[in-house]
Amino acid sequence: MLEGQALRRLHLGPVNFVLRAGECVSIAGKSGAGKSVLLRMIADLDPHEGDAMLDGAACSGMPAPEWRGMVTYVAAESGWWDEHVAAHFTQGADFAALFPAVGIPAEAAAWPVARLSTGERQRLALLRALSPQNRVLLLDEPTSGLDAENTGMVEVLLRGRLSAGTAILLVTHDPEQATRMASRHFEVRDGQLVENIP
Amino acid sequence: MIGYNDLAVAAILVVLNAVLTWMLDLGLSRAILIAGVRTVVQLLLVGLVLKTVFALASPILIAAVALAMFAMASYEIGSRQERRFAGAWGYGIGAGTTMLATLLVTAFALLGALRPVPWYAPQVLIPLLGIILGNVMNGVSVSLNALSAAIMRERPAIEARLALGTDRYTALKPLQRSALRSGMIPIINQMSAAGVITLPGMMTGQILAGMDPLEASKYQILLLFLIGGGAGMGALAAVYVATWRITDERDRLRLDRLAQR
Numbered sequence: 001m002l003e004g005q006a007l008r009r010l011h012l013g014p015v016n017f018v019l020r021a022g023e024c025v026s027i028a029g030k031s032g033a034g035k036s037v038l039l040r041m042i043a044d045l046d047p048h049e050g051d052a053m054l055d056g057a058a059c060s061g062m063p064a065p066e067w068r069g070m071v072t073y074v075a076a077e078s079g080w081w082d083e084h085v086a087a088h089f090t091q092g093a094d095f096a097a098l099f100p101a102v103g104i105p106a107e108a109a110a111w112p113v114a115r116l117s118t119g120e121r122q123r124l125a126l127l128r129a130l131s132p133q134n135r136v137l138l139l140d141e142p143t144s145g146l147d148a149e150n151t152g153m154v155e156v157l158l159r160g161r162l163s164a165g166t167a168i169l170l171v172t173h174d175p176e177q178a179t180r181m182a183s184r185h186f187e188v189r190d191g192q193l194v195e196n197i198p
Numbered sequence: 199m200i201g202y203n204d205l206a207v208a209a210i211l212v213v214l215n216a217v218l219t220w221m222l223d224l225g226l227s228r229a230i231l232i233a234g235v236r237t238v239v240q241l242l243l244v245g246l247v248l249k250t251v252f253a254l255a256s257p258i259l260i261a262a263v264a265l266a267m268f269a270m271a272s273y274e275i276g277s278r279q280e281r282r283f284a285g286a287w288g289y290g291i292g293a294g295t296t297m298l299a300t301l302l303v304t305a306f307a308l309l310g311a312l313r314p315v316p317w318y319a320p321q322v323l324i325p326l327l328g329i330i331l332g333n334v335m336n337g338v339s340v341s342l343n344a345l346s347a348a349i350m351r352e353r354p355a356i357e358a359r360l361a362l363g364t365d366r367y368t369a370l371k372p373l374q375r376s377a378l379r380s381g382m383i384p385i386i387n388q389m390s391a392a393g394v395i396t397l398p399g400m401m402t403g404q405i406l407a408g409m410d411p412l413e414a415s416k417y418q419i420l421l422l423f424l425i426g427g428g429a430g431m432g433a434l435a436a437v438y439v440a441t442w443r444i445t446d447e448r449d450r451l452r453l454d455r456l457a458q459r
Contacts, residue, residue, distance in 0.1 A: 043361055044448055044450070045357065045360065045361060045450055045451075046450060047446070047448075047450065047452075063365075063449075064448040064449040064450070065360075065363040065364060065365045065449055066363070068360065068361055068362065068363040068449075069362075069363035072361065072362065072363070073361040074361070075354070075357065075358065075361065077354050078354065078358065079352075079353070079354030079355035079356070079357055079358030079359075080354075080355055080358070081352070081355040081356070081358065081359055081369075081372065125358070128362070129361075129362060133363075
């Protein structure tokens with residue numbers, strides 16, 4: 001479904017890969033190895049060489065916002081552009097259905113962002129990125145700051161998306177999470193994306 | 199007529215100020231004295247230059263003075279930026295938008311309200327250009343600086359919006375708004391406070407020199423409109439050009455286009 005073709009930026013690449021619908025692939029690697037560079041490149045957030053294709057449609061052939069609506073990157077560091085939580089979600093979002101699924105009370109929609117803990121921000125940043133247009137999620141350590149219980153809830157949420165056909169590229173430092181979630185395991189090493197075959 | 203001895207008496211105030219801050223160990227006395235000396239040297243020099251330019255009334259000389267003013271304003275804007283764009287854009291954005299707004303507003307005033315003969319009469323053109331240029335320069339440099347500082351500070355928020363499929367102009371709109379506000383507040387204050395809280399410097403000068411206060415008011419209104427319009431136009435243009443330059447056609451945030459520190 002998603003295909004990377006000779007993606008190259010800075011010390012990373014050329015990277016080629018194929019991701020199938022409903023598939024989760026994990027990406028490991030030392031910090032600074034280029035995992036985030038890779039995800040950002042796939043989301044077309046930085047200038048790069050090569051191209052990515054979604055069902056044969058090239059990223060370079062469509063407006064970038066349209067591409068990012070389908071191939072959505074969630075950064076490790078979440079960003080907030082309004083004082084209040086609710087303003088970061090599409091109008092009419094059903095907070096009562098969304099928030100408790102990741103262990104956050106629905107009332108949090110009315111909170112100021114400043115009141116959220118780091119872990120709450122991380123989970124809400126993931127939630128707000130989920131939309132019916134998502135075909136691929138590029139997740140940069142989505143559970144790095146979470147305890148086991150919350151991590152479990154996020155994983156359940158992501159499995160739901162996988163079974164609906166969304167593909168996920170999951171950058172994670174946790175080998176056990178990679179085993180739980182992903183069917184194939186990759187590593188960014190010496191500027192290349194290599195598959196770890198057990 | 200004011201004599202040089204009158205100025206020397208007024209200078210006592212500045213010296214006194216410097217002595218006081220030196221006694222209180224505030225570390226400002228040097229800066230105050232240097233600023234005082236600069237005032238004297240710069241204004242007397244300008245007075246001499248203008249006297250010559252007015253007397254000669256040569257179009258080439260007037261153009262040269264105008265160009266020199268633009269060059270200095272461009273340098274000031276560029277050097278006041280905490281984060282400049284790399285390469286020619288660093289000074290280019292401020293210089294280009296300042297020049298555009300200043301020339302438009304000056305031409306508007308020359309052809310509309312003032313109509314000097316000839317149109318480039320230096321007694322009108324040069325002071326007019328000076329006051330408009332100075333205010334446009336302030337509006338542009340404050341707005342540009344506020345925009346780049348806000349972009350650096352809000353980078354994660356901007357990138358989060360872009361990553362969710364927001365286009366670059368929507369993602370930067372709140373930052374543009376606050377940058378423009380910072381650039382426009384001084385002139386809005388100047389207009390609201392004019393005559394009530396402060397008597398503008400130009401008007402004070404005219405009244406002291408013997409002009410009818412109502413006539414002086416009319417000139418002041420005209421000038422405030424000109425500098426308000428010019429500063430707004432310049433700041434708006436600068437903010438939009440900077441927004442366009444700090445993003446690219448793939449709706450990416452391009453902080454790499456700022457000069458490295």
